[in-house]
Amino acid sequence: MSAFAPARRPGPAQSRTRGVRGGRARAGPDRPVRQGSRTPWLCLAPALLVLAGLLAYPVYQLGLISLLEYTQAQVSGGRPTSFQGLGNYARLFSDGMFRQVLLATVLFAAACVVGTLATGCSLAVLLTRVRALPRLLLSLAALGAWATPAVTGSTVWLFLFDADFGPVNRVLGLGDFSWTYGRMSAFALVFLEVVWCSFPLVMVTVYAGIRAVPQEVLEAAALDGASQWRTWRSVTAPMLRPVLLVVTVQSVIWDFKIFTQIYVMTGGGGVAGQNLVLNVYAYQKAFASSQYSLGAAIGVVTLLVLLAVTVLYLRLMRRRGEEL
Amino acid sequence: MRSAVAVRARRPVRATAKVWRAAAETTAVGVALVVAFPLYWMVLSAFKPAGEVRSAHPVPWTLNPSLDAFQRVFGQRDFGRYFLNSLLVAGTVVVASALIAFLAATAVTRFRFRFRTTLLILFLVAQMVPVEALTIPMFFLMRDIGALNSLVSLVLPHLAFSLPFAVWMLRGFVKAVPEELEEQAAIDGAGRARFLWRILFPLVFPGLVATSVFSFISTWNDFLFAKSFIISATENSTLPMALLVFFDTETPDWGGVMAASTVMTLPVLVFFVLVQRRLVAGLGGAVKD
Numbered sequence: 352m353s354a355f356a357p358a359r360r361p362g363p364a365q366s367r368t369r370g371v372r373g374g375r376a377r378a379g380p381d382r383p384v385r386q387g388s389r390t391p392w393l394c395l396a397p398a399l400l401v402l403a404g405l406l407a408y409p410v411y412q413l414g415l416i417s418l419l420e421y422t423q424a425q426v427s428g429g430r431p432t433s434f435q436g437l438g439n440y441a442r443l444f445s446d447g448m449f450r451q452v453l454l455a456t457v458l459f460a461a462a463c464v465v466g467t468l469a470t471g472c473s474l475a476v477l478l479t480r481v482r483a484l485p486r487l488l489l490s491l492a493a494l495g496a497w498a499t500p501a502v503t504g505s506t507v508w509l510f511l512f513d514a515d516f517g518p519v520n521r522v523l524g525l526g527d528f529s530w531t532y533g534r535m536s537a538f539a540l541v542f543l544e545v546v547w548c549s550f551p552l553v554m555v556t557v558y559a560g561i562r563a564v565p566q567e568v569l570e571a572a573a574l575d576g577a578s579q580w581r582t583w584r585s586v587t588a589p590m591l592r593p594v595l596l597v598v599t600v601q602s603v604i605w606d607f608k609i610f611t612q613i614y615v616m617t618g619g620g621g622v623a624g625q626n627l628v629l630n631v632y633a634y635q636k637a638f639a640s641s642q643y644s645l646g647a648a649i650g651v652v653t654l655l656v657l658l659a660v661t662v663l664y665l666r667l668m669r670r671r672g673e674e675l
Numbered sequence: 676m677r678s679a680v681a682v683r684a685r686r687p688v689r690a691t692a693k694v695w696r697a698a699a700e701t702t703a704v705g706v707a708l709v710v711a712f713p714l715y716w717m718v719l720s721a722f723k724p725a726g727e728v729r730s731a732h733p734v735p736w737t738l739n740p741s742l743d744a745f746q747r748v749f750g751q752r753d754f755g756r757y758f759l760n761s762l763l764v765a766g767t768v769v770v771a772s773a774l775i776a777f778l779a780a781t782a783v784t785r786f787r788f789r790f791r792t793t794l795l796i797l798f799l800v801a802q803m804v805p806v807e808a809l810t811i812p813m814f815f816l817m818r819d820i821g822a823l824n825s826l827v828s829l830v831l832p833h834l835a836f837s838l839p840f841a842v843w844m845l846r847g848f849v850k851a852v853p854e855e856l857e858e859q860a861a862i863d864g865a866g867r868a869r870f871l872w873r874i875l876f877p878l879v880f881p882g883l884v885a886t887s888v889f890s891f892i893s894t895w896n897d898f899l900f901a902k903s904f905i906i907s908a909t910e911n912s913t914l915p916m917a918l919l920v921f922f923d924t925e926t927p928d929w930g931g932v933m934a935a936s937t938v939m940t941l942p943v944l945v946f947f948v949l950v951q952r953r954l955v956a957g958l959g960g961a962v963k964d
Contacts, residue, residue, distance in 0.1 A: 390867060394782035395794070397775045398838055405816075405835030406801055412812035477703055480696065485703040492711040498947040499714065500896045502915040503936035506922060507717045510929055518716065518733045547710065555954075608805035611898045615922075630807040637811045638903060650808035661803040665796065 410654070416647040423641035439648040448624070449632070453652070456607065456628040459538060463606040466546040468599060471553025478558050490555075497551035505615035508544040531617060534625040541612050541626070549605065553598045560594035561587060593671065600664045604657055610634070629653050717940070720933040721745065728930040744934035748921075753910060757917040758938070764829045764913065765894040769887045771834055776841035777849075777883060781871065783842070784849040785857075801839035806832070810903055817904055824908035829900050837890035844889070848882025849875070885953045888946065895943055914939045 417439055424430040443449045474493075478486050499507075512519045514529045530540045564587050572582040610630040617626040620635065627635070629649055637646030715735075720728050722740040727733070748754055783795055809832070817828040852875060860870040898915045905911050918939060921931035947954070 388786065388788070391782035391786040391788050391791075394778040398779035398842065401775060401835055401838055402797075402801055405831055406804060406809075406839075409809045409812040409816055410804065412815065413809060416811060416815075474703075474706065477699055477706075480699040481703045482696075482700065485700040485707070489703045489707040489710070492707040494947055494951060495714045495944060496710050498892070498943040499940050500892075500915075500943060502896070502898050502918060503717070503940050504713070506918065506932050506936050507713045510720065510933065511713055511716060513929070515731065516729055516733060516929060518735070521732060547713065604803055604805070608807050610807045611896070614898070630805070633808065634810065634899070634903075637814075643811055647811050650805075650811060653805050653808040657803050657805055658800070661800055665799070 413647050413650050413654070416644055417651045419644055421644040421647070426641070426643065435644065439644045443645060443648050443652075448627075449649070452624075452627045452629060452632045455538075455626075459542070459628060460603065460606040460609070462542055463545045463549075463609075464599070464602045466542060467549045467553055467602050467606070468595075470546055470550040471598070472557050472595075474550065474554045475557035475561060478554070479561055493551035493554055496547050497555075499548055501548070501611040502615060504544055504548050505612050508540065508547070509616055512540055532622060534621065537617050537621050537626045541616050544612055544616065545606065545609065549602065553602065556594055556598050557591065560591045564590050596664070596667060600660065603660050607657060607660075608653060714940070717933050718937050720930060721937045723930065725930055728933075744930035745938075747928070747931050748917075748934045748938065751917065751920060753912075754917050754935075756910060757912050757914050760826060760911060761895060761913040761939075762942070764826055764833070764897075765891050767830050768833045768837055768894045769890045771830075772837040772841050772890045773883045773887050775834075776838055776845050776886065777876065777879060779838075779842045780845035780849045780879075781875065784846050798839045798842050802843065804836075806836050807899055810899060813900070814903055822904075824905055824911060826911055828904040829894075829897060829913065832900055833890075833894040833897060837893060840889060841886045844886045845879065845882050848879045852878050881953045884950050888950055888954050891946060892943060 418435055418437070419425075420433045420435050425432040474489065478489065481489075496504075509531075511517050512530045514520060514527045520526065520528055529536075531537045568586055569582060572586050577585065608630055609628060613620065613626060613628050613631050614634075620627040620631050624632075624635075630653065633646045633649035633653070636642045636649060719735065719737060721744050722742075723737045723744075724739060724741040725743060727737055728744075779798075783791055783798075813832050814823075817823045817831070822828040822831065856874060856878075857870060860874055865873070895914075897913065901913045901916055905913070905916070909916075914935075918932060918935040921928040921935055
């Protein structure tokens with residue numbers, strides 16, 4: 352695959368970190384190369400089997416179902432299925448509801464990504480500025496939020512913001528304002544929960560990245576009379592770029608395919624479906640109204656969007672001359 | 676940190692630095708309290724007597740804690756079984772994906788072979804596949820292999836979804852083991868299989884632990900598949916379903932929901948605290964290069 356061969360440009364040293372890597376140079380011509388051996392394929396066999404049977408095949412099936420007429424009648428074997436071509440997609444995109452859900456999903460995911468990254472990064476920087484005890488407290492709290500399963504996190508946040516018994520409305524003096532009734536306030540509530548449970552991963556990763564910047568480089572910058580801001584901009588930030596890229600891509604993917612939080616917190620998509628996002632909508636189409644083909648078509652749309660993000664990510668990595 | 680004040684000179688710069696740090700620390704503690712509050716409220720509400728949970732003026736403490744809510748939860752038919760089911764599914768996925776991913780990660784880091792880069796990209800792309808979007812074909816697949824309504828229908832999909840990330844994350848750990856060890860082992864007459872399991876596996880173990888956290892959490896968190904695949908055989912339901920029993924949208928039993936949530940969150944928290952150091956190291960291994 353020469354297309355993905357590292358196109359290394361001469362330039363600033365790539366981020367090199369202590370710890371796990373043990374300072375060993377990356378795979379290069381100096382490594383012993385074994386070729387023509389069956390061993391790697393034997394080792395890979397179980398993983399490839401699992402992925403082929405449980406990932407590739409379902410993806411193929413998803414695409415297939417989205418091209419067929421597939422409803423309860425076909426599932427129970429009452430009627431033969433027929434090939435629809437792109438008919439299901441045409442139906443989807445002419446459906447105002449679907450367009451609205453698609454737009455809502457994109458905007459909601461974007462808001463969640465920005466919120467998560469902003470919170471995670473600023474708290475990571477904050478962690479570098481405090482002594483051990485406050486750092487421990489914040490890390491522990493974040494660990495707790497991180498470990499909380501999506502279902503329980505959703506129920507707890509609902510309870511906190513409950514109109515009758517929740518403490519938040521009392522503290523804010525909102526009376527019996529219902530957060531889940533309005534479209535925006537319901538999305539806002541889910542947004543808060545999503546940021547709460549996903550910022551810790553960003554915080555921990557970015558903090559580890561900041562700590563991995565070699566001390567000598569920072570000292571050299573200080574000796575050269577660079578201001579703190581300048582040091583951050585010219586030394587730390589470039590070294591953090593790969594880390595930031597990974598957490599951004601992870602967040603985008605994670606937030607775009609959100610299901611549990613929306614489903615639990617808005618009671619399956621909100622009043623009259625006002626809080627639907629793609630995955631919940633696909634679920635409703637398939638399992639509530641047995642329109643499997645439409646559900647599958649929505650799934651394909653989700654898949655394609657995330658694939659586009661992945662390709663973009665790979666291109667960015669390649670541009671940086673990463674070696675896989 | 677690095678603020679060892681060597682010289683106790685009272686320069687104005689020092690004073691501002693002190694003020695800044697005090698502000699930063701106050702902020703950090705404040706944020707920590709806000710972040711921890713939902714969890715505190717969850718546990719507190721689980722221990723509050725029913726009357727206090729349903730009070731219009733909730734207070735952040737309770738003077739007469741009760742176990743009523745927990746009794747309701749554990750008194751629910753089959754709750755213990757749901758808990759075990761969740762544990763069984765997550766445990767199986769963790770062990771299976773760790774072993775399979777270890778072999779795969781070794782193959783792609785220790786060997787050069789045709790299609791190696793292609794495979795790596797495949798693993799990366801596979802991570803991006805949205806689990807939720809595959810519910811429909813998964814449903815039919817599980818139906819066709821007769822796994823619907825059984826725990827197998829929860830194990831298999833999650834195994835597939837945990838695997839790519841696990842391989843990707845373990846790469847760093849396998850890479851970190853020096854090549855010389857392998858040469859040394861070969862000189863000492865250890866075969867390749869022996870080297871793999873007796874030397875490489877223990878050395879990579881911390882990485883396996885970090886990786887398994889993610890497999891565990893994603894499986895333990897499962898809600899969609901449990902909801903879609905376990906339809907009639909309720910004895911094979913998992914924890915989220917048990918929690919939703921108390922969560923009737925009309926009149927939720929908040930005490931019960933909070934108690935069930937506490938029970939569901941606890942194992943993950945314990946697991947997390949036990950492996951947190953390795954977790955951070957593992958993340959570093961996964962994102963650095």
